Amino acid sequence: MRSADEHLQHIYGLLRPPVPVTVSLEDALGLVLAVEVRSATAIPPFDNSAMDGYALRAADAPGTLTVVGESAAGHPWNGVLAAGQAVRILTGAAVPAGADSVVPQELVTRDGDAVTIPGATASGSHVRYRGEDAKPGDLVVPAGVELRPRHLAAAASAGVATLEVWPKPRVAFLVTGDELVAPGEPLGPGQIHESNATTLDTALRALGAVPVDLGTVGDAGDAVRGAVEAADADLVVTTGGASVGDHDPVKEGLADAGVEFVRVAMQPGKPQGAGYVGGTPVICLPGNPVAVAVCVELFVGPAVRALRGVPEPAWEPMPAAVAWRCPPGREQIMPVVIEAGAVRPATTGGSGSHLVARLAAAEALARVPADADAVEPGDIVMVRRFTA
Structure with a gap:
């Protein structure tokens, strides 16, 4: 018998390295970044105000200044501020040339075109400087990150419109057993409700894969082999029929197709299989439901994470x-x-x-x-x- 760790290493060896794809920011949510994101621009791209107030020269405060214009977000004042002058400025608006500080509006008194600054202000007050958050070429999102909204917002702010990501792997699955009945259907003699398809479908979604349900296949080896060979997937997972009994259709159908069936020294989940069918990696799990749940954690989950570029969580x-x-x-x-x-x-x-x-x-x-x-x-x- 091989150990569970040895069996996992064997499965890793079957997997084909994924190929990154380019997607828009809108399509990148939940995918894993294959190539790091670096800023295409300075963030922010210009000096801007952190407050609603007045842009001025710190050397002119305190004093009464002449308001010569307004700078709003997207509508900068394009002149050059001279001594004794101020520009009305709104949050996020460009700080005009010649100004070196912003005084919040609640600290001043305005009368027509005159604004009185009652106290001194330090150079740089309430100014967000160009490149303060990131400079062109700075790392914004490292490779290997599973992209969430905050990562996509950072990429967008950095001027990046598309990302290179690892695509979600397509993982096909089938279950076997003449005794299986769909949930909600009445049970006949010797029948049980089928749960492994539910386990695999939902687990694969939770792991970030695209599940492909090949259906429930009866106890016939040729049917199993036909379903696996026809699967359009990066990985195929089967449940049941992988032991040494008289009615083990997975072993019967796939042993001659390139799948090695072994005993793994673990409980639950001793009967296992892994190999290729038509060039596609196949993992064959036992049929007992708890064994399937355990093997999803020990073998299927790690395989999906490897295909997605996600590191394995620690024990x-x-x-x-x-x-x-x-x-x-x-x-x-x-x-x-x-x-x-x-x-x-x-x-x-x-x-x-x-x-x-x-x-x-x-x-x-x-x-x-x-x-x-x-x-x-x-x-x-x-x-x-x-x-x-």
Whole structure:
């Protein structure tokens, strides 16, 4: 058996490096920046006023000055201020040539074209200088950032209209099983409601991928292979039918197509597969719902983040609040809740792969090494909150 970390490295090795694309600012939200943004202009591009008031020479205050014009945002006063003169100025408007400070309007008295400045003012008061925020060529947004509105606003302010980003990967998925019935439909003998498609569709969206639902495929290997071969995707994920039973259609359909099926030393999620079908990377997960949720966190999420250019979130050490048992020889991936900086299993059923109805109680996963047969209160385990 290979370890979960070894299996993840194998999956990483299957992925094709993404190719950046150029998009408008409006289409960049949520994408990851591939090429850093540097300012195309000075920000601000000219000296401007931080207040409504009067632009003047600091050397003329205090005193009574003659108002010779007005500078408003987008409508600068184009003259040159002389000694004894002031210009009415509004917030954001260009400071006229010759002026070196702005006095707020509430501090002055105006009478017609005369404005009285009662006290001294320092040179540079209430002036935002050209390039104070950024100079041409300064770094504004670094590569690797998942773009949010504040990043796009900064790029726009820097005069940048388009961005080079990593595109959202298309990830196709299919589920298998003749026993599966859509949620809301009545159950017949031996049937269960299907949940893995919901897990994958919503998880892929949360991870920043474009999900492509290939549907539910019955227990027939040729149907599985046909669906995977026809998928237009950067990655395909299957669930179920990957073990050693008599009715394992994923293994039957894909083993000869380029997918290697292995046992991974983990609980839940031992039966796994990974490889290529027609040049497309394929990850084959077990079918039990909790195993699928766990494998999304350990394998699918990292693959999507790698395709998006997103770094992998760290696992953090936390103490166990209670004791629990572990499977010998396999790393245990335990759904847990976090209370007062410590963790405990989210359910009394532990990490059983069938306990999907109780999965909603969990807020994180804890990893217990394969050489541990039990966790005692205070033992340190590696924990990460769900990323999808």
